[in-house]
Amino acid sequence: xxxxxxxxxxxxxxxxxxxxxxxxxxxxxxxxxxxxxxxxxxxxxxxxxxxxxxxxxxxxxxxxxxxxxxxxxxxxxxxxxxxxxxxxxxxxxxxxxxxxxxxxxxxxxxxxxxxxxxxxxxxxxxxxxxxxxxxxxxxxxxxxxxxxxxxxxxxxxxxxxxxxxxxxxxxxxxxxxxxxxxxxxxxxxxxxxxxxxxxxxxxxxxxxxxxxxxxxxxxxxxxxxxxxxxxxxxxxxxxxxxxxxxxxxxxxxxxxxxxxxxxxxxxxxxxxxxxxxxxxxxxxxxxxxxxxxxxxxxxxxxxxxxxxxxxxxxxxxxxxxxxxxxxxxxxxxxxxxxxxxxxxxxxxxxxxxxxxxx
Amino acid sequence: xxxxxxxxxxxxxxxxxxxxxxxxxxxxxxxxxxxxxxxxxxxxxxxxxxxxxxxxxxxxxxxxxxxxxxxxxxxxxxxxxxxxxxxxxxxxxxxxxxxxxxxxxxxxxxxxxxxxxxxxxxxxxxxxxxxxxxxxxxxxxxxxxxxxxxxxxxxxxxxxxxxxxxxxxxxxxxxxxxxxxxxxxxxxxxxxxxxxxxxxxxxxxxxxxxxxxxxxxxxxxxxxxxxxxxxxxxxxxxxxxxxxxxxxxxxxxxxx
Numbered sequence: 001x002x003x004x005x006x007x008x009x010x011x012x013x014x015x016x017x018x019x020x021x022x023x024x025x026x027x028x029x030x031x032x033x034x035x036x037x038x039x040x041x042x043x044x045x046x047x048x049x050x051x052x053x054x055x056x057x058x059x060x061x062x063x064x065x066x067x068x069x070x071x072x073x074x075x076x077x078x079x080x081x082x083x084x085x086x087x088x089x090x091x092x093x094x095x096x097x098x099x100x101x102x103x104x105x106x107x108x109x110x111x112x113x114x115x116x117x118x119x120x121x122x123x124x125x126x127x128x129x130x131x132x133x134x135x136x137x138x139x140x141x142x143x144x145x146x147x148x149x150x151x152x153x154x155x156x157x158x159x160x161x162x163x164x165x166x167x168x169x170x171x172x173x174x175x176x177x178x179x180x181x182x183x184x185x186x187x188x189x190x191x192x193x194x195x196x197x198x199x200x201x202x203x204x205x206x207x208x209x210x211x212x213x214x215x216x217x218x219x220x221x222x223x224x225x226x227x228x229x230x231x232x233x234x235x236x237x238x239x240x241x242x243x244x245x246x247x248x249x250x251x252x253x254x255x256x257x258x259x260x261x262x263x264x265x266x267x268x269x270x271x272x273x274x275x276x277x278x279x280x281x282x283x284x285x286x287x288x289x290x291x292x293x294x295x296x297x298x299x300x301x302x303x304x305x306x307x308x309x310x311x312x313x314x315x316x317x318x319x320x321x322x323x324x325x326x327x328x329x330x331x332x333x334x335x336x337x338x339x340x341x342x343x344x345x346x347x348x349x350x351x352x353x354x355x356x357x358x
Numbered sequence: 359x360x361x362x363x364x365x366x367x368x369x370x371x372x373x374x375x376x377x378x379x380x381x382x383x384x385x386x387x388x389x390x391x392x393x394x395x396x397x398x399x400x401x402x403x404x405x406x407x408x409x410x411x412x413x414x415x416x417x418x419x420x421x422x423x424x425x426x427x428x429x430x431x432x433x434x435x436x437x438x439x440x441x442x443x444x445x446x447x448x449x450x451x452x453x454x455x456x457x458x459x460x461x462x463x464x465x466x467x468x469x470x471x472x473x474x475x476x477x478x479x480x481x482x483x484x485x486x487x488x489x490x491x492x493x494x495x496x497x498x499x500x501x502x503x504x505x506x507x508x509x510x511x512x513x514x515x516x517x518x519x520x521x522x523x524x525x526x527x528x529x530x531x532x533x534x535x536x537x538x539x540x541x542x543x544x545x546x547x548x549x550x551x552x553x554x555x556x557x558x559x560x561x562x563x564x565x566x567x568x569x570x571x572x573x574x575x576x577x578x579x580x581x582x583x584x585x586x587x588x589x590x591x592x593x594x595x596x597x598x599x600x601x602x603x604x605x606x607x608x609x610x611x612x613x614x
Contacts, residue, residue, distance in 0.1 A: 009487040012454075013480070188475035192483065193458075193465040195472075196451075200459045203448035210408050211526070212434030212463030221469070267450065 002335070013191050032176060036169045045168035045240075050280045051175035052236045055182050057260040057272035059229030062186060064258070065266040066195065067222040068202030069121065073113065073129035074257045076136035077227040079249030081106045081234025083140065083147055086155045086244050095158035095165070099178075102235040103228045110227020114220040133254055140246035152245030155238045165239070175236050182229050186269055189225070198222055230257075252305065259308055263315050265322025274323035282307065361386040361562050362530055367406055367416030368586075376402045378586040379416070384530070389556055389563045391573045393597070394583035395606055400566040401443055402586075404532050407564075408440050409433050420530060434463035437529035441519045443538060443566075449508040453518055456507060457493060460525030461486040493521045497551065513544045520551065524559070531555065533565040537572050549575045570598070582606070 004011075004018060016022045036044050056078060063069050085102040089095065117128050140147050147153075158165045158174075165174055189195045197218045200208035209215055238244055256279050264275025283304055290298035297303065315322055333340050362384040369377045377399045384390045392400045405411045407418060409430040418426045420436055428436065439460075448456050464486070467479045494500055497517050502510060507518065516539065523531055536552065537545040549572050555561050556576075567573050573580060573594055580597040582589040590600035597603055 009484050009491075010480070012487070013483055185473050188473055192472035192475060192479050193462055193467065194469060196455055196459050197462060199451050199455065200448050200462075203450055204446045206410065207442060207446035207448070208459070209410070209430045210434060210440055211459050211522070212431055213459075214431045 015187055036172055041168050044172050046280065046284065048168055048172040048175050049240055050276050051172070051179045052233050052240055053256075053260060053280055054273045054276035055175070055179050055236070056230045056233035056257055057264065057276045058179075058182050058186055058269060059226040059233070060257050060261050061264070061266075061269060061272040062189070062198070062229070063222050063226035064261045065268065065271070066190065066202060067198040067219065069219065069222065070126045070258075071129040071223075071226070072126050072251065072254045072258065073131075073133035073136070074226075074230050075249045075251065075253035076133040077106050077110060077230040078234035078237055078253065078257075079136060079140055079246070080109055081231030082238035082244055082249075083234075084231070085235035086153070086238045087146055089156045089158060090153070095160055098158075099232065099235050103232040106231020106234065107224040107228030109231075111220050111224040113227070114223025115216075117223075118216050118219055130251065130254075133249075133251060137246060137249055140249065147244070147246065150246065152243055154243050155241075158239060171236065171239050174239075178232055178236060182232065183269060186229075190269075194218065194221065256308065259312050262312055263322055265324030266320075268322075268324040270327065271322050271324035274327065278311075278323060279308075282311070359386045360384070361421060362407075362564070363417075363419045364403075364407070365417040365419075367403075367413045367418065369402060369406060369411055370414050375586050377406065377413075380583070380586070380588055381416075382581055382588070382591065384562055384564060385578075387556065387560060387562055388578040389552060389565060389576050391565045391567055391577035391580045391594070392583060393567065393570075393573060393580060393603075394589070397585075398583040398606075399586040400583060401534055403583075404440060404534050404564075404566060407433075407532060408438065434526050434528075437526070438532065439523035439526040439528035439530070440532035441523050441534055441536065443534040445512075445515050445519055447507045447515055447519055447522070450506065452504050452506055453499060453502050453510070454490065454504060456518060456522050457490040457525050458486055460522040461489060463526060464489075489527070490525055493524045496524070496554075497521045512539055513541070516540060516544075516548070517551075520548075524555070524561075528561060531561050531563045533563060533567075535566055535568065537567060537569045545569060545572055548572065552576045 002018065002020065006012065011017070016025070032047075035047065039047075056074065059077075060071065060074055063071055081102040084105050085098045088098040088101060093101075113129065113132050117125055120128055141149060143149075160174075165171065197208065197213045200211060200213055201215060201218055201222075205215060241248060260272060260275035260279050262275070263278050264271030264273070286304055286307065290303075292298070319325055321328070360383045364380060364382055366379050366381050367377060368375065368379050380399075380403065382390075392403065394400055402411065406413050409425070409428060413426065416426070417424060420438060423436065425433065425436055448459065451459070465482060467476075467482050471479050494503060497520065499514075499517065499521060502514060502518070507515060510518065516536070520533070520536070523533075533552070536548050540548060552563060552565070553576055556563060563576075565573075565577065577594055579592065580594045581591045582597050582600065582603045584602075584606040589602040589606060590597045592600075
């Protein structure tokens with residue numbers, strides 16, 4: 001087991017805590033970088049989709065897992081990002097401009113929804129954001145001159161300095177870069193005063209206020225950042241699906257995002273990525289085993305949504321810290337092997353008990 | 359020198375006058391205690407001072423600055439810190455993070471600088487950390503530095519909350535029942551800390567407290583309240599022997 005001997009305060013705010021971190025994350029970076037040279041087109045496409053969902057997942061994690069606000073309208077933010085990006089590209093704006101503009105515009109929309117819902121929490125906030133999602137969905141359908149209505153339109157191929165970003169590999173690399181950027185920004189945010197203010201709001205609004213935290217400002221900010229990241233994911237999503245139609249951004253997608261956050265484990269960036277892997281890979285897994293399932297279960301309609309619902313329920317009941325919690329437990333088990341004690345994981349338990357989502 | 363002044367403050371909830379024209383002032387460097395039976399309006403006065411409630415009438419000043427209508431989140435920057443009767447820490451954060459949140463009102467870095475964690479932010483963070491470490495050393499909390507609050511025993515949490523208030527570097531510290539839920543020994547320790555805060559840090563303290571031993575040990579002046587009205591004010595001994603105060607606690611004929 002590694003025991004860190006800390007001699008300087010800056011060791012506590014470093015992104016990499018020790019050389020072990022640097023080595024393993026470095027290795028992971030190399031692996032994901034060379035993956036397209038080794039794996040086939042299909043796998044790269046799926047991994048790209050995992051990255052896109054992870055970007056949105058990190059955004060929603062900041063809102064739900066760190067600020068304690070819920071949103072069932074994140075599919076709408078994804079849609080806004082996707083449409084802004086695609087429409088601007090169609091007008092001939094270069095991709096290096098449309099991508100950040102999509103993110104910034106969606107962040108503004110997030111601030112616009114964050115502001116009027118300041119005093120809401122829990123179920124009420126969920127319903128308000130749900131309503132926002134369906135309003136935006138209707139706008140996508142009806143504003144035909146821009147969105148093409150139900151028919152939708154084909155998303156133009158993006159170019160960076162004249163090089164077209166084509167096929168699964170191109171989107172893969174762009175998504176990877178954006179994911180790394182989003183993770184870096186989030187990690188920075190979480191170790192600075194604004195991130196701590198978000199955690200304070202999650203745990204106790206009244207004392208956060210007495211510590212000098214401007215609730216309205218930080219809640220709006222959390223919504224804006226969360227929406228902005230989801231907007232970036234949306235811009236990439238448009239290229240992943242290649243053809244934009246309004247029915248892609250329905251409430252089921254929002255529920256998938258919430259599933260990412262809960263299954264991944266509230267209050268951890270790693271959880272957002274693990275959750276995104278789970279949500280993207282579960283349908284693939286179902287597709288593979290579908291034909292071999294007994295009693296014709298595989299042919300039942302709605303198998304996929306019900307499995308999502310089931311996994312959400314099971315995680316909340318039995319593993320409130322989510323996949324991230326399982327990861328941490330496994331790590332402790334190996335580090336302490338063979339001396340794992342029954343009480344080793346009490347922390348997770350009490351964490352779960354005091355977990356609040358008002 | 360007078361640090362804090364409350365002039366004629368009142369607050370009404372529906373038909374109930376929770377605080378009824380209460381006036382008092384607190385001198386720089388003293389420990390001022392507020393006592394009274396349950397429901398006398400002691401915590402309500404604290405909530406008025408920290409601007410969680412708005413007073414119906416009256417005026418609040420600190421250091422000559424009127425803050426009767428200042429929003430709650432700016433109270434900390436005026437140098438007023440408080441603790442809560444039923445501990446309001448951030449349970450899913452570590453002790454260190456909790457104390458750093460106490461430094462929030464001193465942070466002056468821009469939002470974009472935070473997103474990039476620029477050198478200015480890093481420098482400010484290290485400075486905050488040093489200040490927090492001073493408080494940790496002052497209260498002897500070193501061994502709990504990285505523990506989650508949810509895993510700490512009640513007595514320690516009480517001290518952590520005191521520490522978080524000290525991280526604000528306040529001029530005026532409001533302690534809402536610092537001894538509630540503590541055993542005799544811990545209460546004694548709390549008393550010593552309050553004395554140290556007054557003598558070593560020079561912080562003025564207003565304290566709501568039920569434990570008379572603690573009140574006698576630390577306070578310079580005491581104010582007794584009942585039904586939102588001031589019954590008596592003066593030294594601990596004077597107030598406790600005041601006939602109205604005895605009546606409020608022990609009963610007797612009610613003079614209306």
